[in-house]
Amino acid sequence: MSAVRENGVIVAIDGPSGAGKSSLTKLLAQRLGYIHIDTGAMFRAVALMARRAGIAVDDDARLAELCRGLEVSFVRDGENCRVLANGEDVSREIRTEEIGLLTSAISARKPVREALLTMQRAMGTKGGVILEGRDIGTVVFPDAEVKFFLSASAEERGRRRYLELAARGDQATLEETIAKVIQRDKQDEGREHAPLRQAEDALPIDSTTLSIDEVLAVMENAVRERLAQGDKG
Ligand SMILES: Nc1ncnc2c1ncn2[C@@H]1O[C@H](COP(=O)(O)OP(=O)(O)O)[C@@H](O)[C@H]1O
Numbered sequence: 699m700s701a702v703r704e705n706g707v708i709v710a711i712d713g714p715s716g717a718g719k720s721s722l723t724k725l726l727a728q729r730l731g732y733i734h735i736d737t738g739a740m741f742r743a744v745a746l747m748a749r750r751a752g753i754a755v756d757d758d759a760r761l762a763e764l765c766r767g768l769e770v771s772f773v774r775d776g777e778n779c780r781v782l783a784n785g786e787d788v789s790r791e792i793r794t795e796e797i798g799l800l801t802s803a804i805s806a807r808k809p810v811r812e813a814l815l816t817m818q819r820a821m822g823t824k825g826g827v828i829l830e831g832r833d834i835g836t837v838v839f840p841d842a843e844v845k846f847f848l849s850a851s852a853e854e855r856g857r858r859r860y861l862e863l864a865a866r867g868d869q870a871t872l873e874e875t876i877a878k879v880i881q882r883d884k885q886d887e888g889r890e891h892a893p894l895r896q897a898e899d900a901l902p903i904d905s906t907t908l909s910i911d912e913v914l915a916v917m918e919n920a921v922r923e924r925l926a927q928g929d930k931g
């Protein structure tokens with residue numbers, strides 16, 4: 699059990715694409731007054747900048763150089779959070795399915811993981827943060843006080859992503875979207891460095907048949923129970 703941190707505890711929410719990590723992290727952060735750290739957005743920013751620079755996904759030397767010169771920051775914009783890469787608002791560009799697939803490949807590269815690991819630990823060490831991603835509870839903050847592993851069936855996650863894309867005018871079919879979700883799962887789970895997996899001490903939540911509010915209630919209760927324990931020393 700780690701010493702009480704300056705700003706509160708660290709909450710880790712890991713899980714596959716479409717499980718609800720971003721939605722729940724945003725809501726839980728609002729409920730707790732915590733900072734929301736979208737680590738996926740950080741990897742997406744790297745992928746966007748690499749594509750712009752024409753860097754191949756396996757060119758580790760150039761990816762390492764890119765990361766050394768990259769600052770990813772989050773700026774509150776009312777209810778939402780803007781993602782800045784070296785000061786440029788890339789919030790929309792990083793959310794395309796093309797960047798999502800490219801990110802899955804680039805995030806498997808060791809120099810990229812090492813660079814973002816340093817940034818993520820610097821952002822969260824004092825606590826009072828909720829980090830969402832694939833390896834928060836296993837690699838970034840193995841001593842996080844509260845860990846969740848949020849999942850859902852591939853079909854349900856594909857359906858959610860399909861509805862999200864359709865709302866943005868994307869023409870992808872449901873079948874195509876489910877296939878892409880499964881492809882990303884395989885890439886995220888099968889890579890050598892920091893693969894997606896459930897931490898042994900994470901609370902698993904299968905959201906396949908749960909609403910966002912039902913998942914939020916489970917998460918908020920678990921965090922408040924842990925905070926109460928901390929008060930007892
Ligand atoms: N439990 C749920 N039930 C129904 N829809 C959900 C649920 N959780 C998330 N969603 C929806 O699914 C889509 C993907 O959620 P998101 O939070 O982006 O997942 P992730 O960050 O894990 O990829 C969003 O449109 C979101 O509103």
Ligand SMILES: Nc1ccn([C@H]2C[C@H](O)[C@@H](COP(=O)(O)OP(=O)(O)O)O2)c(=O)n1
Binds near residue numbers: 720741798806832834
């Ligand atoms: N901590 C993290 C976060 C994301 N990634 C990788 C794996 C994902 O395929 C991409 C994009 O992550 P993101 O969370 O934005 O993707 P989803 O919203 O879950 O579809 O980045 C990672 O390797 N480690």
